[in-house]
Amino acid sequence: MATPATSHITMYTTPWCGFCKRLKSQLGREDITVEEIDIEQEPQAAEYVMRVNGGNQTVPTVVFADGTALTNPSLAQVKKTLEAQ
Numbered sequence: 084m085a086t087p088a089t090s091h092i093t094m095y096t097t098p099w100c101g102f103c104k105r106l107k108s109q110l111g112r113e114d115i116t117v118e119e120i121d122i123e124q125e126p127q128a129a130e131y132v133m134r135v136n137g138g139n140q141t142v143p144t145v146v147f148a149d150g151t152a153l154t155n156p157s158l159a160q161v162k163k164t165l166e167a168q
Contacts, residue, residue: 092117092161095132095144102155103143109158115165117145 092110094117096103110117122129122140132144135152145161146152149168153160 091148092165093146094119095122095128095146096142097121097123100142106143106145106156106158106161110161113158113162115161 092115094103094107094110096107096119098121107117107119120128122132122142129140132140132142135144135146136154141154143156144152144154145156147164147168151164153164156164
């Protein structure tokens, strides 16, 4: 089982995304660290987000160590996915 300290989470974001800021803050309060990637600064990241979201640049898109991705997840969804890994 993954723990916040051992899990690798990548969160694709934009600087203006309120949902991204909220989720990042919630994850921080739970001591769950993320690698944040701004899709407006990284064209390859934007392409990846579009690929996993049916052509849309929907953020936050959270990708877990096992390669699974969640789009605009709640804190509870992220924690449940981490527990299952």
